[in-house]
Amino acid sequence: MRLTIKLKLAMSFGIVIMFLCAIAGFGLYDLSKANHVLDKVIGFNSKRLERSQNLQILSLEALRAQKNLLLATSPDDAAKQVAAGDAAIKEFQSQWAELSASAPPERKAYWASVDEAFKAYLANDVNIRTKIKANDIAGATELSLGGARVTSSRLRTVLSEGSKFYIEGMEKARLESSEDYAFIRMVTLSATGAAVLIAAALALWVSMSVCNGLGRAGAVMRSVADGDLSWRAENLPSDEIGDMLGYVDTMVERLRDVVGGAAIASGNVSSGSQQLSSTSEQIAQGATEQAAAAEEASSAMEEMAANIKQNADNAAQTEKIARQSAKDAEASGEAVARAVAAMDTIAQKITIVQEIARQTDLLALNAAVEAARAGEHGKGFAVVASEVRKLAERSQAAAGEISHMSGDTVKSAKDAGDMLNRLVPDIRKTAELIAEISAACREQDIGASQINQAIQQLDQVTQQNAGASEEMSATSEELASQAEELQCSIAFFRVDDEGDRRPSAVRPQAKRSVKTHALPKQGVRTQSHATLAKKPTVQAQQERARGFALDLSMGGRDEQDRDFRESA
Amino acid sequence: MSAHDELQLVTFALDAECFALPVRVVREILDHERAFRVPNGPRHFLGLCNVRGQGVPVIDLRMRLGLPPVEPTSATRVLVVDVALGERALTLGIVVDRVFEVTAVRKDEIEAAPDIGARWASDYIDGVVRRDQSFVVIVNLARLLSEKEAADLAADVAAGLAAAPESWRAA
Numbered sequence: 173m174r175l176t177i178k179l180k181l182a183m184s185f186g187i188v189i190m191f192l193c194a195i196a197g198f199g200l201y202d203l204s205k206a207n208h209v210l211d212k213v214i215g216f217n218s219k220r221l222e223r224s225q226n227l228q229i230l231s232l233e234a235l236r237a238q239k240n241l242l243l244a245t246s247p248d249d250a251a252k253q254v255a256a257g258d259a260a261i262k263e264f265q266s267q268w269a270e271l272s273a274s275a276p277p278e279r280k281a282y283w284a285s286v287d288e289a290f291k292a293y294l295a296n297d298v299n300i301r302t303k304i305k306a307n308d309i310a311g312a313t314e315l316s317l318g319g320a321r322v323t324s325s326r327l328r329t330v331l332s333e334g335s336k337f338y339i340e341g342m343e344k345a346r347l348e349s350s351e352d353y354a355f356i357r358m359v360t361l362s363a364t365g366a367a368v369l370i371a372a373a374l375a376l377w378v379s380m381s382v383c384n385g386l387g388r389a390g391a392v393m394r395s396v397a398d399g400d401l402s403w404r405a406e407n408l409p410s411d412e413i414g415d416m417l418g419y420v421d422t423m424v425e426r427l428r429d430v431v432g433g434a435a436i437a438s439g440n441v442s443s444g445s446q447q448l449s450s451t452s453e454q455i456a457q458g459a460t461e462q463a464a465a466a467e468e469a470s471s472a473m474e475e476m477a478a479n480i481k482q483n484a485d486n487a488a489q490t491e492k493i494a495r496q497s498a499k500d501a502e503a504s505g506e507a508v509a510r511a512v513a514a515m516d517t518i519a520q521k522i523t524i525v526q527e528i529a530r531q532t533d534l535l536a537l538n539a540a541v542e543a544a545r546a547g548e549h550g551k552g553f554a555v556v557a558s559e560v561r562k563l564a565e566r567s568q569a570a571a572g573e574i575s576h577m578s579g580d581t582v583k584s585a586k587d588a589g590d591m592l593n594r595l596v597p598d599i600r601k602t603a604e605l606i607a608e609i610s611a612a613c614r615e616q617d618i619g620a621s622q623i624n625q626a627i628q629q630l631d632q633v634t635q636q637n638a639g640a641s642e643e644m645s646a647t648s649e650e651l652a653s654q655a656e657e658l659q660c661s662i663a664f665f666r667v668d669d670e671g672d673r674r675p676s677a678v679r680p681q682a683k684r685s686v687k688t689h690a691l692p693k694q695g696v697r698t699q700s701h702a703t704l705a706k707k708p709t710v711q712a713q714q715e716r717a718r719g720f721a722l723d724l725s726m727g728g729r730d731e732q733d734r735d736f737r738e739s740a
Numbered sequence: 741m742s743a744h745d746e747l748q749l750v751t752f753a754l755d756a757e758c759f760a761l762p763v764r765v766v767r768e769i770l771d772h773e774r775a776f777r778v779p780n781g782p783r784h785f786l787g788l789c790n791v792r793g794q795g796v797p798v799i800d801l802r803m804r805l806g807l808p809p810v811e812p813t814s815a816t817r818v819l820v821v822d823v824a825l826g827e828r829a830l831t832l833g834i835v836v837d838r839v840f841e842v843t844a845v846r847k848d849e850i851e852a853a854p855d856i857g858a859r860w861a862s863d864y865i866d867g868v869v870r871r872d873q874s875f876v877v878i879v880n881l882a883r884l885l886s887e888k889e890a891a892d893l894a895a896d897v898a899a900g901l902a903a904a905p906e907s908w909r910a911a
Contacts, residue, residue, distance in 0.1 A: 530771075530814065534769060534770075534771065534817075537769050537839060537841070537842070538768060538769050540841070540842035541750060541763055541766050541768070541769060541842055543842075544748040544750075544763035544842045544844075545748075545763055545764060545766075554842070558841075561841070
């Protein structure tokens with residue numbers, strides 16, 4: 173059975189309440205008993221004592237009325253005294269009747285004796301009154317002092333005896349109640365003492381168990397507060413505090429996990445931030461190189477833009493030249509056509525010459541034949557014929573040559589004309605193409621300026637990147653230091669008994685690794701600074717970013733332009 | 741040098757070879773004209789030609805000498821020759837590739853027809869004259885045109901004349 177604190181407290185308080193109830197019940201019982209006694213004393217004895225004494229007073233009033241009657245001087249006074257005496261007697265009788273009726277049976281005899289004594293007194297009183305009525309005052313006085321006195325004292329004795337009885341009864345009740353009180357006190361005191369002892373024992377037990385558990389929990393809490401997470405739950409009590417210690421154990425275990433995880437994570441963050449730092453420095457360097465490259469590209473673009481402009485000018489000039497050439501070529505074509513026509517005419521004329529020469533030749537030949545046939549007589553003629561023939565042959569040959577040459581010339585001229593005819597559209601096409609090239613050059617110029625603008629933007633972005641990477645580097649270093657701080661903070665927690673050494677072993681290692689990371693990084697930084705001293709540094713870059721802008725118009729003319737002019 | 745020991749020759753070319761005819765047989769040298777073709781004649785008989793109002797039969801010497809025929813050029817000539825066949829005198833037009841000149845050779849320069857050691861139809865060669873680096877073959881038309889052939893030609897001429905246009909006959 174699980175003895176929980178609730179159960180313990182319930183048990184303890186139950187036992188104490190039981191005791192309390194017993195004591196209260198006993199006290200109530202005794203109080204009711206005392207009350208009963210008191211009722212008896214007050215409601216019976218004291219009341220009856222009072223009434224009994226009242227009877228005495230009434231008897232005395234009746235006696236006084238009797239005496240006053242004796243002393244009465246007037247009949248009115250006498251009558252008044254008689255009336256008072258009667259009233260007292262009557263009252264006495266009624267009181268007696270009540271008391272006698274309510275008296276317990278053993279006291280009936282007493283009340284009968286009272287009645288007897290009163291009756292005796294009353295007989296004397298009647299006698300006295302009779303005597304007084306009869307004006308026998310002396311006899312009445314005598315009787316009153318004699319027999320009547322005996323009866324009245326007898327009545328008084330009886331009545332005081334009754335009072336005495338009641339006083340004695342009261343005394344007896346007092347004695348009884350004081351005995352009861354002593355008993356009750358004894359019982360109550362002993363019961364209270366026992367209850368106190370048991371309650372104290374129970375309270376001690378409960379508080380001991382609670383304090384023990386709370387003390388353990390407190391110790392655990394304090395050790396956790398001191399950063400010791402090595403506590404493990406053992407021999408847990410099976411109550412709420414045990415549960416709490418179990419939860420605390422779970423909490424400590426979670427804390428161990430969390431702390432271990434946080435330590436690893438902070439280590440990772442530290443190394444990661446180192447890497448981030450070096451990477452961002454590389455990025456910064458890269459951005460610097462990029463900026464330099466962008467600058468180079470920009471200047472190259474400027475040169476290119478100048479070249480493009482030169483190209484555009486050249487192309488425009490070339491276009492003009494090409495148009496002129498086309499016109500000239502057309503004129504040449506026409507000239508060639510005219511030449512061809514002339515040559516054709518020449519050829520026609522030459523054929524006539526040729527024909528004439530041929531026919532001359534034939535005629536000369538026939539003449540030679542005729543001369544030969546004429547024999548000796550024809551010899552001179554034969555010579556002439558021969559000469560004519562030679563001339564004819566020469567003129568034929570010349571005409572043939574001329575014809576041949578003119579044919580060749582015509583052919584060449586026709587070829588030239590054809591070529592020119594072909595050339596003209598070609599040149600026109602060339603002019604158009606050059607116009608297109610010119611337009612393309614203009615577009616290229618625009619494009620080059622746009623590219624230059626883009627490069628400028630790129631340069632700005634690169635500067636920003638360089639700045640951002642510098643910031644990133646700083647941030648990552650900050651991160652590294654914060655991770656180190658975190659590691660130091662986490663090192664406050666001891667996770668295990670062996671962990672006493674382990675985290676400390678890890679920590680210096682981590683620190684060492686940080687240092688070893690940091691040292692080459694410093695070296696890298698100095699090195700990079702050294703290299704950056706030659707190259708434009710990031711700072712210089714940023715300064716330049718503030719005051720540097722690519723100027724597209726600064727290209728201007730340079731020595732390289734001359735080549736283009738020459739080529740044009 | 742006298743006229744007796746010289747021979748006046750009209751030299752002409754057939755293909756690349758040079759031939760010659762004695763001037764006395766050559767009546768005239770004419771430009772080549774397309775001959776009026778006479779049907780059913782031998783292959784080398786080109787037809788009839790109008791020479792100063794006279795119908796003259798024209799033969800292709802190339803074909804006659806077994807050379808392949810060629811298209812006439814501007815140098816192609818027709819030699820109008822008078823051939824004595826027995827007692828008849830025949831006027832013929834001979835188509836040659838070209839006519840060089842009228843030249844005189846000494847008779848002692850004339851060599852005989854080449855002897856190849858066997859009989860061949862070399863009767864039409866009167867002789868061979870060496871000129872420069874080449875030879876000139878002197879053709880004997882009378883022998884070239886055999887008796888029978890000449891007769892055939894005469895018949896052909898008669899037939900051709902019959903078929904010839906009216907203007908020719910009138911001439």
